[in-house]
Amino acid sequence: MDLEDTGCRARLLIRDRDGKFPKLVDAILADAGTTVVLSGVRTPRMNSIMERWVQTCRRELLDRTLIWNQRHLLHALREFEVHYNGHRPHQGIANARPSRPLPPPIADPDKIRHLDIRRHDRLGGILHEYQHAA
Secondary structure (H helix, E strand, C coil), X not given: CCCHHHCCCCCEEEECCCCCCCHHHHHHHHHCCCEEEECCCCCCCHHHHHHHXXXXXXXXXXXXXXXXXXXXXXXXXXXXXXXXXXXXXXXXXXXXXXXXXXXXXXXXXXXXXXXXEEEEEEHHHCEEEEEECC
């Protein structure tokens, strides 16, 4: 299935400044009405960060989901984005989430024994979020 079959066309193509892409490719894309946008000059990690996000999205969401149509895809991607940026623990300093500080540690053994942890499922159980009950 091509983009032309769906009645769409690509307006922009973002690519890096690798020498594998000759000027002829840019000329062919310009003739097709696609604007080529080059990545930043000194941003070597830009591609790796986006590739990591796409791989994570694919592995944790798209490989486990049967997508019905574009509306369903956009809904699933929005839900995954909220989960990824808001709840999912990241491998940073002490697994801190990017938008919130770490909760205080629980050192009292009595509180540890009586923890009430609730699970909230997103996207029909594909994504799980765990929280302490109030």
